[in-house]
Amino acid sequence: MDQIKIGEFIMEARKERGLTQKQLGELVGVSDKTISKWECGRGMPELSAIMPVCEALHMNVNELLSGERISGNDYQGKAEENMMNLKPFWGLSGLLWIKRCFMRKKR
Secondary structure, X not given: OOHHHHHHHHHHHHHHOOOOHHHHHHHHOOOHHHHHHHHOXXXXXXXXXXXXXXXXXXXXXXXXXXXXXXXXXXXXHHHHHHHXXXXXXXXXXXXXXXXXXXXXXXX
């Protein structure tokens, strides 16, 4: 996973929605400093923040973890790629949780 690409994607999506870092933080339940950290590629959302971030920014988990919008044709391939890259970030339990999100949030 490319934290810088994901951070830039979060920032672009936030700006498209007309939100400040503070407003997004309030929606997600984190500080504006945490949002800044993500957007600068110096961290990733905790598991508990993944779904709130996706809902606030109108994206799915696969798109968030890819750092880009994904068309229907590319969804499965990106999901598999992202799943292989998740374990170092969130461990096995996080991997299983995200897998359930991929299955639920297909668009």
